[in-house]
Amino acid sequence: MQRRHLLAAAAAVPLALAAGTGWAQQAYPAKPVRVIVPFAPGGTTDIIARVVADRIAAHFGQPMIVENRGGGGGIIGAAEIAKANPDGYTLGVATVSTTASNPAINPKTPYNPVTDFTSIINIAATPNVIAVHPSFPAKDYKGFVEELKRNPGKYSYASSGTGGIGHLQMELYKSLSGTFVTHIPYRGAGPALNDTVAGQVPIIFDNLPSALPFIKDGRLIPIVVAAPQRLEVLPNVPTFKEVGLEPVNRMAYYGFHGPKGLPQEVVNKVYEATKKTLEDPDVRKRIEGTGSLIVANTPDEFAAQTRAEFEVYKKVVEQQKLKLE
Structure with missing residues (x-):
């Protein structure tokens, strides 16, 4: 009797280990992903985020849920993105306002636009x-x-x-x-x-x-x-x-980014899913119909673009002696 119990227990161990391993290594994304738009509904940032979020599930495996966090010229929402757990389940939309112009003019910005985010993909540029x-x-x-x-x-x-x-x-x-x-x-x-x-x-x-x-x-x-x-x-x-x-004569940009330290698996998955979504003729039509241009650059290219834009606006602030009102 004891031998039968031991054999049954022994047989159950691999199954338990396999189940535990499967749970621990569950592929990203295993649940819906929150996307913070750092402005109120109705603006360009909101429009572009929702166009992509509406169609990305087929390529991503989970829906993206857009949440608006307006205020402070985008700083409030961007700060929430920067402070999020870097597990990939809270991402956000990067804009020129949140990653360049606002930090350039506001010394109290509670994040560093160059070091506190992980760039993923620039979706579109807009006039x-x-x-x-x-x-x-x-x-x-x-x-x-x-x-x-x-x-x-x-x-x-x-x-x-x-x-x-x-x-x-x-x-x-x-x-x-x-x-x-x-x-x-x-x-x-x-x-x-x-x-x-x-x-x-x-x-x-x-x-x-x-x-x-x-x-x-x-x-x-x-x-x-x-x-x-x-x-x-x-x-x-x-x-x-x-x-x-x-x-x-500078255009705006709208792209996905997340807090610093995002795993490469997360960056790759969001990048690939977004890029495929932007290849959808209907998505392209909806974005280009707003007057925007599809960009879809790589994470490294978007990071370089963000750094360059921040430097441009720092110089503008210095040269024009601009201050917050």
């Missing part, structure tokens, strides 16, 4: 646009500048938040164009757009994807864009380079 409410006296760039110079301090502009790309690029524009408008920061592009479209603020500096639907509907008038060349969707709108302000 930026200055647009005005239809009630604004000017409807083109020449008239816009003339109106601002005739009435310094009369007008205000909305941005997605203090220290964000909209804030810093508009401040750079002001310094180079010799104009002055008052900054009105919001907790994301969505709220900023709402107030501009409603006529509460006459001017907005925004990413094109979130502003474009309102431009197409005639509820915002585009004045000038930051893009490599004139855009097919806005053929009559000049670029900043065309109007003699090339330093302002």
Whole structure:
């Protein structure tokens, strides 16, 4: 009897070990992954994150759940990403605002954009646009500048938040164009757009994807864009380079990153799944339809891009002597 019990126990050991090993080595991702968007719903960061998250499960094996953490020009959400457990189950969207412009101007940023994140993939690059409410006296760039110079301090502009790309690029524009408008920061592009479209603020500096639907509907008038060349969707709108302000002619980026120390397995899996998702014609159409350009670069390339952009904005802050309001 004892012998039979011993044999049964011995037979069970390999099964138990196999089950234990399988549990310990369960492939990533074994559950849904949270993706933090560091801005309020409705802005470009939110739009692009949700387009990818909606389709990635087929390549990833698990859904991505988008959560918005707006505030501080993106700093609040980005800080949450930086402090997350590096197990791959909390990722986030990296933007120029959170990894370059905001840290460059804000000495109290609670993270280092170069060392506190693991870059994974830059999803897309997007043009930026200055647009005005239809009630604004000017409807083109020449008239816009003339109106601002005739009435310094009369007008205000909305941005997605203090220290964000909209804030810093508009401040750079002001310094180079010799104009002055008052900054009105919001907790994301969505709220900023709402107030501009409603006529509460006459001017907005925004990413094109979130502003474009309102431009197409005639509820915002585009004045000038930051893009490599004139855009097919806005053929009559000049670029900043065309109007003699090339330093302002910088595009935004939106990519996945996570806290520092992400395992290579996690980086590889998210990168490959995102890259395959971006090959989907419908996904490409939805992103490119916003005026954005698909990038899909490698983790190393995205990390280098982030470092370079941060250095650019540090120089802008120093040269233009920009400070937080």
